[in-house]
Amino acid sequence: MSTVSKFVGVVKGYRRGGARQYNNQVLVQVFTDPKAVGGLVGAKVIARDAHGNVYRGRVVKVHSFKNYVVVARFKPNIPGQLIGSHVEIVV
Secondary structure, three states: OOOOOEEEEEEEEEEEEOOEEEEEEEEEEEOOOHHHOHHHOOOEEEEEOOOOOEEEEEEEEEEEOOOOEEEEEEOOOOOHHHOOOEEEEEO
16 A cells, blocks of 8 residues: 655746746745655646646656755646745655
8 A cells, every 4th residue: 555645845936047948847845854855756746726727747857955946847837826836746
């Protein structure tokens, strides 16, 4: 039997680099211990907006072990109004 772990995170912004912005990828800061950040790769991410829309994504890589930030890819892209909001990470 497997246990389901849930973590809470905050959307910090879109992933950016050089002269472009990746609208389908966001940086999520996770509230957890540092050892668990690496184990979140492949976990599902659920974001909800004020209108009841649900956006589902997946953690694709760790962005910063020091600051507990991961990169999550969403399809469809999350709107900019969700930056700063809480998301749910299900392992």
